[in-house]
Amino acid sequence: xxxKLEELAIGQEIxxxxxxxxxxxxxxxxxxxxxxxxxxxxxxxxxxVELPGVIAHGMFTMGSAVQLVSDWAGDPAAVVDYQTRxxxxxxxxxxxxxxxxxxxxEVAGVVGALDAEARTARIDLTxxxxxxxxxxxxxxxxxxx
Amino acid sequence: xxxxxxxxxxxxxxxxxxxxxxEKIREFARAVKATHPAHFDVEAAKALGHSDLVAPPTFAIxxxxxxxxxxxxxxxxxxxxxxxxxxxQRFTHHRPIVAGDQLRAELHVDGVRAMGGGAMITTRSEIFxxxxxxxxxxxxxxxxxxxxxxxxx
Numbered sequence: 001x002x003x004k005l006e007e008l009a010i011g012q013e014i015x016x017x018x019x020x021x022x023x024x025x026x027x028x029x030x031x032x033x034x035x036x037x038x039x040x041x042x043x044x045x046x047x048x049v050e051l052p053g054v055i056a057h058g059m060f061t062m063g064s065a066v067q068l069v070s071d072w073a074g075d076p077a078a079v080v081d082y083q084t085r086x087x088x089x090x091x092x093x094x095x096x097x098x099x100x101x102x103x104x105x106e107v108a109g110v111v112g113a114l115d116a117e118a119r120t121a122r123i124d125l126t127x128x129x130x131x132x133x134x135x136x137x138x139x140x141x142x143x144x145x
Numbered sequence: 146x147x148x149x150x151x152x153x154x155x156x157x158x159x160x161x162x163x164x165x166x167x168e169k170i171r172e173f174a175r176a177v178k179a180t181h182p183a184h185f186d187v188e189a190a191k192a193l194g195h196s197d198l199v200a201p202p203t204f205a206i207x208x209x210x211x212x213x214x215x216x217x218x219x220x221x222x223x224x225x226x227x228x229x230x231x232x233x234q235r236f237t238h239h240r241p242i243v244a245g246d247q248l249r250a251e252l253h254v255d256g257v258r259a260m261g262g263g264a265m266i267t268t269r270s271e272i273f274x275x276x277x278x279x280x281x282x283x284x285x286x287x288x289x290x291x292x293x294x295x296x297x298x
Contacts, residue, residue, distance in 0.1 A: 019178060025176075025178075028175070028176045029176045029177070031172075031176070032169075032172045032173045032175070032176035032177075033173070033176065033206060033207055033210070034207055034210060034211070035210060037226075049227060049228075058231040058234070059203060059206050059231070059234065060176075060177065062203055062234060063176075063177035063179075063201060063202075063203040063206075064177045064178045064179075066177075066201075066202050066203065067177065067178060067179050067180070067181075067201075069202075070179065070181050070201070070202065071180070071181060074193075075181075075183060075193045075199075076179070076181050076183055076184065076199050076200075076201055076202060076241075077183070077193070077195065077199050077238075077241035079202040079238070080237070080238050081235070081236065081237045081238065082202050082203065082235070082236045083233070083234065083235035083236070084233065084234060084235075085232065085233040086230075086231050086232060086233065086234075140202070
């Protein structure tokens with residue numbers, strides 16, 4: 001599939017996604033990324049540094065939220081720029097041993113800008129957890145055909 | 146403990162080489178719940194014109210955070226890692242990262258700003274590959290701001 005700039009419009013929705021997160025997912029992300037900060041896997045450590053509990057890595061949220069854009073673009077390498085601010089933590093409950101997620105992150109994307117000269121589209125992501133935005137200015141720039 | 150204001154403008158030269166392996170791309174892709182076949186299947190990646198498996202858009206964080214560690218672990222910086230909060234992050238890709246790449250990162254401290262009893266520190270990693278003719282090939286630029294919380298913050 002190849003997206004054409006001329007067929008896109010500002011404000012157009014590219015889709016939505018729900019990301020279910022468990023404590024095990026955070027351990028997997030810690031191992032894959034090399035970020036072993038215990039606030040992401042140890043409850044007593046997290047509360048000792050005045051957090052309400054174990055929180056997801058900001059980079060887990062950023063990294064999983066962009067999958068909506070990779071899939072829409074048809075080629076992950078088309079995402080040439082991606083930025084975000086981390087504003088609120090994603091608190092992940094301990095549901096070990098059950099089939100329930102510890103948190104659900106919701107992602108929605110819209111076309112925020114088009115650049116005809118650079119042949120790019122900027123996708124603006126809205127990323128929420130428990131009804132609150134956890135990322136701000138979350139923008140991915142996609143190279144188009 | 147206070148953050149050393151002289152950090153601003155400091156650079157840390159590229160240290161070790163990071164070898165991008167296929168299994169690491171697959172592992173990282175699974176960890177961020179990516180399912181695109183270009184991360185897992187070499188033939189799918191080649192069909193899109195890539196030489197090998199393509200890394201997910203935030204994969205470069207592995208290389209960037211290794212470079213950041215040089216600053217955080219520098220005793221001269223005054224940074225207490227247990228008080229660090231990630232404030233923002235950006236990736237600019239000059240070309241895709243693919244399996245087989247050998248990457249290096251040069252770290253620059255672009256900003257140090259006092260905030261309350263703590264500080265906001267902005268770093269930039271210039272990630273590059275070394276070509277056969279020994280010239281640098283820019284691969285990605287990552288920028289990151291961390292907030293080091295002061296006492297009682």
